[in-house]
Amino acid sequence: MMAITHSAIAAAGTSLILGTANPIPLGLAILGSQLPDIDTTTSAVGQICFPISNWIENRFPHRTVTHCLLATVAIAIISAAVGYKLGYLREAIALPLGHLIACFSDTFTKQGVQLFYPYPAWAVSVSNPRRRLKTGGAGELWVLAIAIALLITGVYLATGGGITQQVSQTLGLKDGMVDIYNQKAAKHHMIADIQGVWASDRRKADGKYVIIAADGTEFIVSNGKGLYRTNQQIIPSRLVVEPGKVAQTLTRSLVLDDQSPIATLQALKQAYPGAAIYLSGELVCDSVDLLKLRPEPDQYLALTKTEGGTIKLSFLLIDQAIAALKEQYATGTLVAKIIRPNPFTGGKL
DSSP, X not given: OHHHHHHHHHHHHHHHHHTOOOHHHHHXXXXXXXXXXXXXXXXXXXXXXXXXHHHHHTTSOTXXXXXXXXXXXXXXXXXXXXXHHHTOHHHHTXXXXXXXXXXXXXXXXXXXXXXXXXXXXXXXXXXXXXXXXXXXXXXXXXXXXXXXXXXXXXHHHHHTTHHHHHHHHHHTOXXXXXXXXXXXXXXXXXXXXXXXXXXXXXXXXXXXXXXXXXXXXXXXXXXXXXXXXXXXXXXXXXXXXXXXXXXXXXXXXXXXEEXXXXXXXXXXXXXXXXXEEEXXXXXXXXTGGGXXXXXXXXXXOOEEEETTTEEEEEEEEHHHHXXXXXXXXXXXXXXXXXXXXXXXXXXXX
């Protein structure tokens, strides 16, 4: 019974602390939670590892050497070394974390544990012996039920971005919103649910916008009709970032060497049919003065002229770039951000 309780508590604690629902760290936490009881042949892990548990049982009292912080540190060193070598350091933390949680939970039982072994003091969290948990008793069943509830909560929070991200969502913290975007954008359309106003006339700008890119702690967003920057064209009073449909975001570099960019841009467009392609970078053009820029009201300037015969593209749609550059020869490098499928086709966001 205690093995199941330890497993549930360790899995719940690890899920909440690490903000994960990944079965690998949760499984390692459960394994770690069983290691303290390898000091007795009557435990589940002791019966599985009988030669080891028998050797420890004949030399050390129960709940001493394997239930102490030194054992946690030893497990952490070994686990971190293996995890680092395999490239799974964060997951490896779950093993000693599960061990530590199990040892701490045993301090609520009648016997307690020698948490600071070899110092022979028993660590007990409840001073009144009658209020301490009895292995297999009704109190342990309550603890098990609470642990399962916490595990379900931890998994729910993890699949929604973890505690930190949930707090960020609730409070609208900018750094947290950017973190959510950075973590999810490669595999999803990212949606900004905005409550706010247009900077120009303070009309309501409430709605859901597709995030094209993060710009510091702000976002470049679009509703399919135009491009906007938060705290520039749209002043948000509340902004929540959430993943939308499954998608793929890629980047490609385009190098132009005193040539018409049209063929290169059309080839890129044909290579990714059904995608939204945004271009950023600077180009030196031979006829910058011929460019006729007609900025739309309330929209982010994705194409601007700069001094020295250059133009700057900042998330300019590829069709708009083709239309603007059709009479130009250009030199420079562009970065294409490719989002597929196009978030503005195929129905609601």
